[in-house]
Amino acid sequence: MNKVKKAIIPAAGLGTRFLPITKAVPKPMLSVLDKPTIQFIAEELLAVGIEDIVIVVSPGSDVIQKHFGKADDLENRLLSDGKKKLLDIALATRKFNVTFVEQKIPNGLAGAILCAEPFVKDEPFALLLGDELLYAEGNETPCIKRLVDVFEKTGKSVIATMEVFGDDVSKYGNIGIKSEDEDGVMQVSKIVEKPSVNEALSNNAIIGRYVLSGEVMGMLKTLTPKGNEIYLTDVLDELASRGDLYASGFEGTRYDVGDKLGYVKANVEFALRSDEIGAETVAFIKELAEKL
Numbered sequence: 001m002n003k004v005k006k007a008i009i010p011a012a013g014l015g016t017r018f019l020p021i022t023k024a025v026p027k028p029m030l031s032v033l034d035k036p037t038i039q040f041i042a043e044e045l046l047a048v049g050i051e052d053i054v055i056v057v058s059p060g061s062d063v064i065q066k067h068f069g070k071a072d073d074l075e076n077r078l079l080s081d082g083k084k085k086l087l088d089i090a091l092a093t094r095k096f097n098v099t100f101v102e103q104k105i106p107n108g109l110a111g112a113i114l115c116a117e118p119f120v121k122d123e124p125f126a127l128l129l130g131d132e133l134l135y136a137e138g139n140e141t142p143c144i145k146r147l148v149d150v151f152e153k154t155g156k157s158v159i160a161t162m163e164v165f166g167d168d169v170s171k172y173g174n175i176g177i178k179s180e181d182e183d184g185v186m187q188v189s190k191i192v193e194k195p196s197v198n199e200a201l202s203n204n205a206i207i208g209r210y211v212l213s214g215e216v217m218g219m220l221k222t223l224t225p226k227g228n229e230i231y232l233t234d235v236l237d238e239l240a241s242r243g244d245l246y247a248s249g250f251e252g253t254r255y256d257v258g259d260k261l262g263y264v265k266a267n268v269e270f271a272l273r274s275d276e277i278g279a280e281t282v283a284f285i286k287e288l289a290e291k292l
C-alpha cells in the first residue's frame, strides 16, 4: 500500500543562531509575519491530505503544543464578539492531528526521526524539516505533493532537490544521478553528505522535503552511530545503491528560515504578498531603496 498518511516534522533545534529570541521562544514559533514557521510547514501537508503529524521538539517547547491546541477563552471571546475572520484564523491552528515527542538527546536528524517511530511504525511517511518553508503559488505544484505523487506511483522513497553552484554544494546532501525521466524524476545512484566542491556528484542538493518508504525506520535502527549521531544520509545512500531512491526538483520558492537572511527574505516576500499590507510594503521598499 503506497498511501502516505503520516508526516514527521523535526523541529528540535536550539536555534542558537537566533539568540536571544530563542532563549525563551522555541525556534519553530518564530513567525513570518503573523504565523509561526511550524504552522506554515503543517499547512504544506494540507495539499496532500496528511493530517497526522508528529512534531519532534526539544524539551520545554510547550508553547508549540499550545499553538496547535484549543484556546477556550480566546475562541469564546472572538465568537461572542462576532469576529468570524479572526475566529477562523484561531481555529485553523488546530485542524491537524498533532502528536508531540521530545528529542531528549541532540543526536541529529536521524535521531529525531527515530523519536517518531512509535507513531509511524513501518508506514511510509513524509519528512519536512522545520528550517525550510516551501512556497508554491498559482498553478505551481506544491513540493510535497510532487513527492507524494512519485512515491504513490513507484512505491519508492523520494527526496526533493534544488540546483546549487560553487561553494554552496558543501552546505547540503548531494546526489549522483543514474537516469532522469521525461517528468524530471531522477533515479539516484549515490548520496554524499555536504561534500567538498571536488567531491560533489552533481549540482543537485537535497532540500528538507522527503517521502520515505516504510522500511526506512527499520534501517535507521540498525545503523552504527558515528560519534554521537546516526545519519539519514547513510540510509538514503543504501536505498540509492539498490536503485530504490528517486529525486525531484520542485516548483515554487524555498526559504531557509533557519538562517537570518533567509528569515528576513521570507518576511519581506510574505509581506509583499499580503492583502493587508502588500501595497504599503511595496511603497515602503521603494522609498527605502532610494535612500540606500
Ligand code: G1P
Binding pocket: 109, 129, 132, 171, 172, 173, 174, 193, 194, 205, 206, 207, 208, 233
Ligand atoms: C540536512 C540533511 C542534508 C540536507 C539539508 C537540507 O542537513 O542532512 O542532506 O541537504 O538538511 O536542509 P542539516 O541542514 O540538518 O545539516
